[in-house]
Amino acid sequence: MSDKKVEKCGERCALQEILDVIGGKWSMSIIYALFSGKKRFSELERLIPGINTRMLVKELKNMEANGIITREVFATVPPTVEYTLTTKGEKLEASINELYKWGMEYVA
Amino acid sequence: MSDKKVEKCGERCALQEILDVIGGKWSMSIIYALFSGKKRFSELERLIPGINTRMLVKELKNMEANGIITREVFATVPPTVEYTLTTKGEKLEASINELYKWGMEYVA
C-alpha cells in the first residue's frame, strides 16, 4: 500500500514527520541511546529496560526508513548488526535534550 | 480508572511525560497555536485544519490535566472559553520550535 513516506506537503507536514520519528513509545529512548555512539541490537535491548524484541525491531526499521539511523550488518558468526545515527538523526540531539530537560524539570 | 497521572519515577518518566504532552496527533499543533496567545475553542478549531471537535476537546483536557494550559470560562451568552499556556507550557516553546525547524529542514 502506497509509499508510507510523506510527500512534500510543506509546513503542516513537518509535525507529521516529527511525530513519526519521536512519537513512538520507544523512539526517543532509542535515539537517546544512540547519541553516545553506535550500538548493537542486543546492546539496545539491554540499554532500554522494558522494550521487547518486536518493538525494537519495528522502531529501528521505521527510523531507518526515515533516514535517521543506519544499519550495518557484519557477516560474522554469530551475526553482528550495528545501528548508528545519521546526520539527520544527530541533529535531533539538541531538541531532544531540551525536551528531556523540560520533562525532568516538571516531573512532580 | 486510576489517576492517569504518572507518579514520581525519576529519569525514565520524563520521556513518558513528554510523550503524553506532545505525542498526540494534534498536541503540537495546539500548543503551537497557543504560543501566539490565548485562544477560544472555536478559534483553535479554525486554526487547526482537519481536527474535529472530539479530538480538540480531548487534547485540551489532557493538556489541562498535565498543567500546560489553563481553561477560563466566561458566563456569557453564548458561552466563551479561553485557553492559555501556563508557564510550564510556555517553556516548551524552545524545544518545539527546534523540532519544527528540524522537521522543516528534512521534509524532502
Place this chain on the structure above:
DNA sequence: CGGAATCCTAAGCGATACTG
C-alpha cells in the same frame, strides 16, 4: 458556543515462540 455521548475502525503495543 463549547462541548458530551456514542459508535466504530485502525493502529500501537506486549508476550512469546521460533529461525538462520
Place this chain on the structure above:
DNA sequence: CAGTATCGCTTAGGATTCCG
C-alpha cells in the same frame, strides 16, 4: 545474535449527533 511470525488486547483517532 538478530531478528520473524502470531496472536490478542488496548488505545488513539475519526464521524456524527445531541445538549445547556
